[in-house]
Every structure is written in C-alpha cells, then in structure tokens.
Amino acid sequence: MSARGPFLFLIFTLIAVGLTSIYYRHVESGVPLTTGEQITLWQIEAEISFTGKNDAVSAQLTLPQDPEFELVEEFTASPAYGVHVLREAADSKVVWSKRQVSGPQTLYYQGLFKENRDQERVDEPIQRPEFEPWLEPYQATAQALLNDAYAKSGNRELLVMQLESVLQSDDQSVAMLLSRYSRTEVFLQLLEMAAVPSKRVGGLVLEDGRRHQTLVPLVQVYINQQWELFDLQSEGLDPDLPVIIWLQDSPALLDVVGGENSSISFSISQVTRSALQAANAELANGDLFNFGLYNLPIAEQNLFKGILLLPIGALVVVFLRVIVGVKCSGTFMPILIATSFIQTELLNGVLGFLLVVSTGLVIRSYLSHLNLLLVSRISAVVIVVIGIIVLFTIIAFRLGLTDALTITFFPMIIMAWTIERMSILWEEEGGQEVLVQGGGSLLVAVIAYLMMDNALIRHWAFNFLGVHALIMAAILLMGQYTGYRLSELRRFKPMTDD
Amino acid sequence: MFNFANPFELRRRGVMGMNQRNFAYISRYNDRSMFPNVDNKLKTKTLALEYGIAVPDLLGVVRMQHDVEEVFQILEQHEGFCIKPAKGSGGKGILVILHSDENGYKKASGDYVSRDEIVRHISNILAGLFSLAGAADVAVIEALIEFDPVFNGLSHEGVPDIRMIVFKGYPVMSMLRLATHASDGKANLHQGAVGVGLDISTGVARSAVQYDRPVSKHPDTGMDLKAIQIDGWERLLHLSAACFEMSGLGYLGADIVLDKNRGPLVLELNARPGLAIQMANGMGILPRLRAIEGLTHRRTQSVEQRVEFSIKHFKQTD
Numbered sequence: 001m002s003a004r005g006p007f008l009f010l011i012f013t014l015i016a017v018g019l020t021s022i023y024y025r026h027v028e029s030g031v032p033l034t035t036g037e038q039i040t041l042w043q044i045e046a047e048i049s050f051t052g053k054n055d056a057v058s059a060q061l062t063l064p065q066d067p068e069f070e071l072v073e074e075f076t077a078s079p080a081y082g083v084h085v086l087r088e089a090a091d092s093k094v095v096w097s098k099r100q101v102s103g104p105q106t107l108y109y110q111g112l113f114k115e116n117r118d119q120e121r122v123d124e125p126i127q128r129p130e131f132e133p134w135l136e137p138y139q140a141t142a143q144a145l146l147n148d149a150y151a152k153s154g155n156r157e158l159l160v161m162q163l164e165s166v167l168q169s170d171d172q173s174v175a176m177l178l179s180r181y182s183r184t185e186v187f188l189q190l191l192e193m194a195a196v197p198s199k200r201v202g203g204l205v206l207e208d209g210r211r212h213q214t215l216v217p218l219v220q221v222y223i224n225q226q227w228e229l230f231d232l233q234s235e236g237l238d239p240d241l242p243v244i245i246w247l248q249d250s251p252a253l254l255d256v257v258g259g260e261n262s263s264i265s266f267s268i269s270q271v272t273r274s275a276l277q278a279a280n281a282e283l284a285n286g287d288l289f290n291f292g293l294y295n296l297p298i299a300e301q302n303l304f305k306g307i308l309l310l311p312i313g314a315l316v317v318v319f320l321r322v323i324v325g326v327k328c329s330g331t332f333m334p335i336l337i338a339t340s341f342i343q344t345e346l347l348n349g350v351l352g353f354l355l356v357v358s359t360g361l362v363i364r365s366y367l368s369h370l371n372l373l374l375v376s377r378i379s380a381v382v383i384v385v386i387g388i389i390v391l392f393t394i395i396a397f398r399l400g401l402t403d404a405l406t407i408t409f410f411p412m413i414i415m416a417w418t419i420e421r422m423s424i425l426w427e428e429e430g431g432q433e434v435l436v437q438g439g440g441s442l443l444v445a446v447i448a449y450l451m452m453d454n455a456l457i458r459h460w461a462f463n464f465l466g467v468h469a470l471i472m473a474a475i476l477l478m479g480q481y482t483g484y485r486l487s488e489l490r491r492f493k494p495m496t497d498d
Numbered sequence: 499m500f501n502f503a504n505p506f507e508l509r510r511r512g513v514m515g516m517n518q519r520n521f522a523y524i525s526r527y528n529d530r531s532m533f534p535n536v537d538n539k540l541k542t543k544t545l546a547l548e549y550g551i552a553v554p555d556l557l558g559v560v561r562m563q564h565d566v567e568e569v570f571q572i573l574e575q576h577e578g579f580c581i582k583p584a585k586g587s588g589g590k591g592i593l594v595i596l597h598s599d600e601n602g603y604k605k606a607s608g609d610y611v612s613r614d615e616i617v618r619h620i621s622n623i624l625a626g627l628f629s630l631a632g633a634a635d636v637a638v639i640e641a642l643i644e645f646d647p648v649f650n651g652l653s654h655e656g657v658p659d660i661r662m663i664v665f666k667g668y669p670v671m672s673m674l675r676l677a678t679h680a681s682d683g684k685a686n687l688h689q690g691a692v693g694v695g696l697d698i699s700t701g702v703a704r705s706a707v708q709y710d711r712p713v714s715k716h717p718d719t720g721m722d723l724k725a726i727q728i729d730g731w732e733r734l735l736h737l738s739a740a741c742f743e744m745s746g747l748g749y750l751g752a753d754i755v756l757d758k759n760r761g762p763l764v765l766e767l768n769a770r771p772g773l774a775i776q777m778a779n780g781m782g783i784l785p786r787l788r789a790i791e792g793l794t795h796r797r798t799q800s801v802e803q804r805v806e807f808s809i810k811h812f813k814q815t816d
Contacts, residue, residue, distance in 0.1 A: 322517060374625030424627065428590055429689060430682075482518035488773075489502040491710050492513055495777060496503045 007480075014473035021466030030114075032275035035459040039114065039275040041072060042206050042244070045267045046109045050259035052101030057258035061109055063092040064204075066245040069113040077108040091248070101258065112271070115242060131192040138180060141173045146190050156196060157223050160230075163190050167232055183232040184217050197222035202247030203229065205237065208270035215246055215253060215266075276463065306339070308461045309452040311471045313338050316448040322478045325485030328441040329421050336414045337441070338448035343409035346449060352392075352407040353415075353442065359388050360419035361426070368423065382416040512782030514773060523787065527666065527748025528769050535745045536767035539638050540584040542745075549744040551737060552763045554580075554755075555641035566620050569639065570613070573598070578642035581616070583623040585635045589686050591628030593619050594642070594657075606656055607682060643763065646756035648729065651721050653677050659685050660696070660734060660754045660762075663771055663783065667742035667799070669735050669808045670786040672696045673778040674726060678708070679718050685753075687774040692716060694723050695779030699813040701731030705780040712780075734762050735805045741767055743801075786812055 025031045032039075048059060063085075076083045081096040096107050133139045149166055153159040167174055167183055177186045184200060191198040202215035216237065220227045229245075231237040247253050256262040313335035320326040328334055341349035363384050367377055389407055396407070418441075426434045451457055460467050484492070508515075514523075534541055546553040557579060558572040573579055573595075583591040593616070594606040602610040611619075622628070623637040649658045656677025663671045673693045680690030687693050692713060694706040703726035706713050714723055728734065738752040741764060751771025754762050776783050789811060799807070 325516070374622065374627050480521060482515070482521050484505050484508060484513075484515040485517065486502075488515050489505060489508070492508055492515075492777070493501055493503040494707070494710065494712055495511065495513055495780065495782070496507045 007476075011473050011476060014469045014476070018466040018469030018473065021469070022464045025464050025466070030275065030279040031463050032279070035274075035276070035455050037275040038272045041271050041273055042069070042113045042115070042242075043269045043271050044111050044113060044204065044206075044244070045269075046264055047267070048107040048109070048254060048256075048262065048264050049104065050256050050262035051104050052259055054100065054102040055258045056097070056099050057101040057105075057256065058095060058097040059107060059257075059259065059262070060255040061094045061096075061107075061264070062247060062253050063094060063109075063111070064113075064244055064246040065091060065248055068116055068242075069244050070116045071111055072114050073112040075108075075110045077110070081107065105259065113244065131189075131195075134181075134189065138177060141176055142186070142189055142193065145171075145173055145177075146193050149190075150194070159194060160191070160196065160221050160223060163187065163194075164230060164232065182217075184219055187219055187230065187232050191219075191221060199248065201229075201245045202253060203243040203245050204266055204268070206242045206244060206268055206270075207238075208268065211265075211267040213266040213268060214264075216243075218243070218245075220245070276459075305458070305462050306342075308465075308468070309339070309342070309458065310335060311468050312452050312457060312461055313448040315471050315475060316451050317444055318475050318478050320444050320447065322481055323485060325487030326440045326444055327437050328444045329418070329425070329437045330441070333414055333418060334441050334444035334448055336411050337445040338452055340409045340411060341445065341449040342453055344406035346446065346453075348406050349449070350442065350446065352410060353445075355392060356385060356388050356407070356410060356415055357419055357422065357438070360385055360415065361423055363388075364419050364423045365426075368427070378416060378420055381419055382412055385412050385415045385419065508782070512784035512786075512788075513776055514782060514784050514787070516773060518784075519770075519773060523665075523749040524770055528750070529746065532746040533769050536747060536750070536769045537587070538584050539582055539586070539766060540636060542767055543638070545744050546764060549740065551740055551744055552760060554643055554757075554763050554765065557639040557641055559584075559639070560620055560624070560637040563621060563624055566617050566624075569616070569620060569637075572639055576641065580640045580642055581619060581623070582638045582640060583628040583635045584638050585626075585629035585633065586623075587628075589684055591619075591623055596642070643755045643765075644758040646758050648756070649676075651719050652716060652723075652726065653685075656681070656684060656691075657755055659765055660728065660756075661771065661775060662734070662738035662752045662754060663775060664738050664742055664750045664752055665787050665790050666748050667739055667801070668790050668804045669698055669738050670790065670812060671775050671779055671783050672698055672701075672734075672738075673775045674703070674728070676716060676723075678716070680708075687772065687778075692723065693774055693778035694726060695775070695781075696726075696728065697814045698735075699809040701728035701734070703727065704814060705778065707774070707777045710774065710777055728756075730761065732805065732809075735808065736801055737762050737764060739801045739804050739808075745769075781814075 026033055046061060048061060050057075050059070074085070076085075076094060076096070078096050081098045084095045084097075086093050086095060094109055134142060145166060146163075149159060149162040153162045164187070167187055174186070181189070188198055188200055198219055198221045201218050201220050203218045204213060204215055216231065217233055219230045219232065221230055222228075229243060237243070254262060254264045317328075317331060317334055321328070321331075337349075337353060343349075344352060360381065364381055367380055367384075370377075372380065389410065389412070392407055396402075422434050422438055425437060535545055536542055540559060543553055543556055545551075557576060558569065560566055560569055569581075578594075578596045580595070581593040586592065593611075595603045595611075595616075596606060597604055602612050603616060604610055620637045623635050626634045629635040643657055645653075645657050652658060653676040658674060658676045661673050661675055662669050673695050675685040675687065676692040676694065677685050678690055678692055682689065685691045687707075687710075690709060692706055692708045695704045696702065697704055703724050706723040708717060715721065716723060734754055738754060741750060741752045742748075745767050747767070747769055749769075749771075751768035753765045753768065755765045757763050
C-alpha cells in the first residue's frame with residue numbers, strides 16, 4: 001500500500017508497453033487481429049528473354065518503387081546465373097550475371113505485393129521541372145494551347161483537366177503537335193511550361209490472370225498535395241484496376257549487357273493468403289524492432305506456442321480464485337491439467353483424469369496402511385500412476401479406442417501429487433471436501449482449457465506478445481483487489497438478512 | 499441460486515472479505531519473519547514460557563524417525579495426550595488420545611487406534627505430511643486439556659475453544675467454537691463446528707452459526723447457545739492481548755481453552771485467522787479494526803490499557 005505510486009506506474013507501464021506492442025504488431029507489421037483474416041496479394045512475374053552472344057552477360061531489372069504497394073516476398077529463377085538484389089533509396093534492382101552465355105535465355109523475377117492504400121503517394125519532394133523549349137513552330141503552338149487552357153481554368157487542378165481534355169480532342173493544333181510528339185510527351189511539356197510538377201512513369205495495370213503485359217506510359221501530376229496518375233495514350237485504362245508504378249522516369253526498366261533482342265513481359269495473378277502468413281513473410285526480411293517468434297526454428301516456435309498459453313491459464317486461475325472464490329487444490333495444478341487437456345481433447349481429458357485419480361485414490365488407500373514414509377509413498381504413487389496409465393492405454397488399444405491413448409499426456413508427477421493431496425484430504429476432512437476441492441480444481445482446469453484452446457486467444461498469445469504484459473498488469477491488479485469474492489457474497493448473505 | 503448479498507450493504511456493515519484480510523491486514527501487519535513464532539508450535543510454546551503465557555504442558559518432542567518408539571515411554575506416564583505436528587495448520591494432523599486400555603488408544607471420538615497407527619501418524623508428521631510447505635517436521639506431545647465442566651453439554655465429542663482476534667494487541671472480536679458430531683470432534687467451523695459469537699467486553703453469547711447459517715441450539719445436545727457466559731472473561735482478554743508482544747504479529751487469532759485446574763491456556767496462535775468470526779457475531783469486524791488503526795498513542799500501551807480500551811469501546815449494545 002505504501003508503494004502505491006511505483007505500483008501504479010508499473011501497471012501503467014505494463015499496459016502502455018502491451019498496447020504499444022499490439023498496436024505496432026497490428027498496424028505497422030500488419031499482423032491480423034483475427035486468425036482467419038485473408039488478404040489479397042498481387043503476384044507479378046517478369047519474364048526477361050534475350051539471346052546470348054557467347055560472352056559475359058549482366059542483366060539489370062529495375063524493381064518497382066511505389067509506396068502504395070509493399071513487397072511481401074520475392075523470388076528469382078535463373079539457371080546458373082549469379083543473382084543480386086540491390087536495394088537503394090533511389091531505386092532497387094535485380095542483377096543477373098554469368099560469365100559465358102550463348103543462345104536464348106529466360107530469366108524470371110517474381111514479386112508478391114500487398115496493396116497498402118493508406119500509404120498515399122505524397123511525401124516525394126516536389127522539384128520544379130526543368131523546361132526545355134521545343135523547336136518552332138511546335139513551341140509556339142504549345143504555348144498557344146497552354147494560354148488558351150490557362151484562360152479557361154481557375155486553378156491548377158482545372159488546368160490539368162483542361163489540358164487533358166484538349167489533348168484527347170481533335171483540335172488542329174493538337175494534331176499538329178502529335179504529328180511529332182506522343183500525347184504523353186505533349187502533356188508533360190505543357191505541364192512543365194505551366195510549372196506544374198509532373199513526371200513520366202511506367203505503370204503496370206494489375207488485373208488477375210493477365211499475361212504478356214507491358215508497362216503503360218503514364219504521367220504523374222502533383223495536384224492537391226498528392227501525385228495523381230494520368231493516362232493519355234492507352235485510353236481505356238479501367239479506373240477500378242489498381243496500377244503499380246514500376247518505373248520512375250530516369251533508369252531503364254531493363255538493361256542487358258552482352259545479350260541481344262532482349263524483351264520483358266509481365267504476368268499478373270491475384271492470390272489470397274492468410275494475412276498472418278503475409279505479415280510474417282514480410283517480417284522475415286529483418287525488422288529488429290518487431291518482436292515476433294517466427295524467426296525461431298519451427299520446433300522452438302511450437303514449444304512457445306504451448307508455453308505462452310500458461311499466462312492465460314494463470315489469469316483464469318487468479319480470476320477464479322480471487323474474484324470468484326472457487327476452491328481448488330493448488331495453484332498450478334489446474335493450469336497443468338488444462339495444458340494436458342489441450343493434448344487429449346476435453347472429454348477424453350476429463351474422463352482420463354477422473355479414471356486415473358479415482359483408481360489412484362483406491363490404491364493409495366491401501367498404501368496408507370503400509371506405514372510408509374512420505375517420500376517413498378509419493379514415489380510409490382508416481383509409479384502407480386504410470387502403471388494405471390500404461391494399463392488403461394493397453395486396454396484402450398486392445399478395444400480399439402484410439403482416442404483414449406491420449407491419456408499418456410497427463411503429467412505424472414502432478415497426478416501423483418493430486419492423488420496424494422486428495423487422499424490426505426479424504427482422511428482429514430472427509431469425502432465431501434474431496435469432491436468440493438477436486439471438483440473445483442477440475443472446474444478451473446476446464447475453464448482454463450476452454451480459454452487456452454480458443455483459436456483467437458492462441459493466436460493472440462503467440463502473435464501479440466504485448467498481450468502478456470496486459471495479463472501481467474491484470475494479475476497484479478487482481479493481487480490488489482480487496483473487494484468481496486463472489487462466493488463470499490453468498491457466504492455472508494445471512495449477515496445482511498436481519 | 500442467485501442468493502447473493504449486496505456488496506455495498508456488506509461494505510456498509512464493515513464485513514471483511516478474504517482478499518481484504520490477506521492484502522490489507524495480514525500482509526501489512528504480519529511481518530513474515532514473525533510467522534514461525536506461530537506456525538511452529540514448538541517455538542510458540544518456548545516463547546509462551548518466556549513471556550509467562552499459560553499454555554498446555556509439553557510432554558515430549560519426537561524429532562527423528564528412530565525415536566518414534568520412545569513416544570510410548572512418554573505416554574505410559576500420562577493418561578491422555580495429544581500428538582501434534584509442530585508446523586501443522588488448520589488443525590491438521592492432531593491426534594487426541596483420551597486414555598489407553600486393553601483395546602488400544604481411545605480417541606476423542608470414541609474410536610480406538612492401534613500402536614501401529616500412532617507410529618504411522620508420527621512418521622507422517624516427521625515426513626512433513628501436515629506441515630505447510632511439506633517440510634520435515636517434528637511431533638509435539640502435549641498434555642491433554644481437562645476441559646472446564648462449564649461446557650458440559652455444549653461441546654460434543656471434543657474440546658471447545660475460544661478464538662480471539664487480536665489486532666495490534668487489542669482484543670477485537672471473539673467466538674466460542676463448539677465441536678459437533680458433524681465436525682468429528684474438531685473445533686473448525688468449516689468442518690461443521692458451531693461458532694458462538696461472544697461479546698468482547700463481557701464474554702456473553704450473542705448469536706451462533708453452523709456452516710455459515712444462524713443456529714440457536716447445539717445440533718447434537720440441544721443446549722441453548724444464547725445462555726452461554728464465560729466466567730473470568732477479563733483473564734482471557736489479558737491472556738490473548740499479551741500474545742501480541744509474544745508473537746510480534748499485528749493481526750492474529752489466539753485459540754484459548756479453559757482447563758479445569760489451570761484456567762485459560764493458549765492452545766495455539768494463528769497468523770491467518772478466518773472470517774467466520776464475523777458471522778458468529780453477526781457483525782463486520784472492519785469498524786473495530788479501523789478504530790484501532792485510528793489510535794495515535796505515542797507510547798506503547800500496556801496489556802491492561804489495551805484490554806480496558808476494548809472493553810470500553812467494543813461493548814455490544816442492544
């Protein structure tokens with residue numbers, strides 16, 4: 001009580017750490033809150049082909065740079081090539097290289113991307129584009145077009161829209177410009193003349209099941225604090241389909257040195273995956289701040305999947321004892337029994353438990369006539385428990401009851417102690433107390449099992465380690481609960497009856 | 499099924515719950531290092547002799563398994579006796595023998611036990627079967643209480659005792675615990691003994707419960723429980739108040755028996771006394787505990803001053 005301040009600080013810290021960690025895992029790393037959550041991913045495969053000239057080859061493929069898409073996984077397939085993925089702030093690329101190459105070659109790059117819609121294409125530095133005048137009469141025509149559009153628009157957004165619609169029309173001066181430049185080029189030139197930040201990008205339209213796709217030339221214009229995409233050439237870009245921006249203006253998409261007739265095409269397919277899998281594949285790429293257990297070997301992961309359920313059981317036991325006031329023997333016995341129920345399934349577990357304990361009690365009552373010392377009696381009970389389990393397992397197997405074989409999952413020492421305690425209880429306080437405490441323990445174990453076996457709770461316990469900080473805080477708080485237990489409200493009922 | 503008390507009503511009446519007892523009283527007022535003073539009955543006895551507190555006579559101690567047979571030499575010299583584990587709790591492991599005859603050793607319940615069973619019982623005690631953490635223990639052999647005939651017809655098959663709650667040296671609440679057939683001669687309320695609330699200032703019975711339900715007659719003997727009055731009450735108050743200095747525990751339960759020849763004797767002390775005493779008295783204990791917590795004496799109060807305070811302030815009026 002005297003250390004109230006530090007205690008509250010500790011509780012607050014635990015809750016803050018727990019919530020922050022859960023928030024980070026969920027929002028930043030994308031670990032889903034529920035188990036079954038599915039997310040859609042885009043699998044994009046780039047197929048590069050060229051013919052080797054019996055010489056050393058190095059092929060560079062520029063990788064997409066789009067904040068709206070997050071790379072989840074990538075693979076490369078390339079027979080006997082050395083492969084490097086270079087990641088730099090400006091651009092990332094895959095480089096394939098081989099000393100001696102001849103004949104037709106095919107290289108593959110496959111990337112799995114997640115759409116990240118809340119990441120806007122915003123924060124890029126806005127550079128005033130360098131404007132180079134065209135030759136006359138094209139420059140003058142362009143200037144006239146711009147002046148006309150400028151006069152007809154109120155602001156930058158409307159100006160861009162005006163320019164776009166003019167370029168799509170059969171205006172004569174537009175036709176003249178298009179005789180020499182592409183629509184995209186004209187659009188960019190006009191925007192640069194109007195000092196509107198813009199750039200040429202290569203985008204890939206994502207539509208499930210498309211093959212042999214190429215990048216579409218697109219223009220990004222900075223309007224209203226964000227980059228917007230404009231398509232002037234292909235006309236028929238479905239606005240509902242997402243577009244991944246693969247190429248930012250400068251570097252070439254593909255650069256093959258030592259090969260000829262190089263070409264690239266893309267195939268796109270949509271895949272669904274469990275969100276958890278996707279998040280973890282992403283985390284495997286090394287994020288130190290992210291506390292997940294998925295980097296551990298599978299065997300250790302499975303071990304932790306079990307261990308991390310124990311705090312859940314402890315929480316249940318503390319709650320049932322401190323708040324509800326259930327009588328049970330021992331604190332950890334119910335948790336351990338619940339843990340073995342996970343292996344045995346509930347019905348088998350309860351039946352097995354009752355079978356072992358009741359048989360054990362009968363044999364133990366004989367042992368008590370032998371005047372044994374405590375240590376040897378406990379040891380004898382352990383052996384008896386093992387004997388009972390072996391016997392039941394063999395009988396069950398002979399009868400073809402394979403379900404009953406799970407009885408072997410019971411922790412022997414715990415069972416032996418349970419039998420010993422129950423037996424003493426029987427001698428000291430009678431059979432009724434054995435029923436009360438044994439039943440209480442079994443009830444707590446069953447409730448703990450139901451909590452620990454819940455798919456969602458298991459998912460949380462393993463994937464959100466912050467939950468354990470919250471459980472710790474809850475257990476500490478319950479340790480300070482000085483109110484009445486639920487059972488006491490019944491017990492003390494006569495005191496309020498007068 | 500939904501027969502629950504209103505927690506606010508309980509709070510208003512000052513009824514203390516288990517969590518509050520553990521957190522706000524036992525863990526705050528009872529220093530852990532003092533627990534052995536009460537958890538080890540041999541140590542309690544030694545301390546009691548030092549502080550001049552009357553306790554039942556110690557007949558012998560069995561410390562080693564190979565000494566177990568010696569117990570019968572001790573027992574030959576005494577008619578009845580009581581074998582207890584030094585570190586037992588909740589009355590566990592106490593074997594009371596009234597006398598021995600050709601049938602064997604007669605228990606308080608009237609059943610006989612054999613020599614072998616006594617040996618086994620002591621072996622169990624030594625192995626730590628009844629001790630709190632299962633630690634090795636010693637068996638204490640005590641003289642039997644010849645209980646005061648004032649309780650004749652009140653307690654069935656067992657010794658009645660008086661439980662006093664002593665807070666910071668002030669007696670705050672008390673009850674008489676009467677064994678019943680259901681409790682198998684034991685005075686533990688959760689085993690079915692009857693608890694009779696006693697007015698702390700006079701030792702007069704007020705109300706009684708069995709299994710947490712109000713009763714007015716002893717279930718076995720039919721005696722009127724309200725008619726009970728304990729004589730020499732102030733001696734009991736002094737004896738229990740003095741247990742504070744002896745044990746060093748702020749919140750404590752003292753179990754006192756009335757011996758025909760020696761008067762009140764402290765049978766054992768308890769650092770974690772139960773809550774049933776509130777039900778036996780039909781009132782919550784918290785107002786009294788708070789009254790004592792509110793005292794601001796600079797100087798340590800003597801046993802007499804504390805008893806005087808309790809008599810004056812905790813008198814039940816109705």
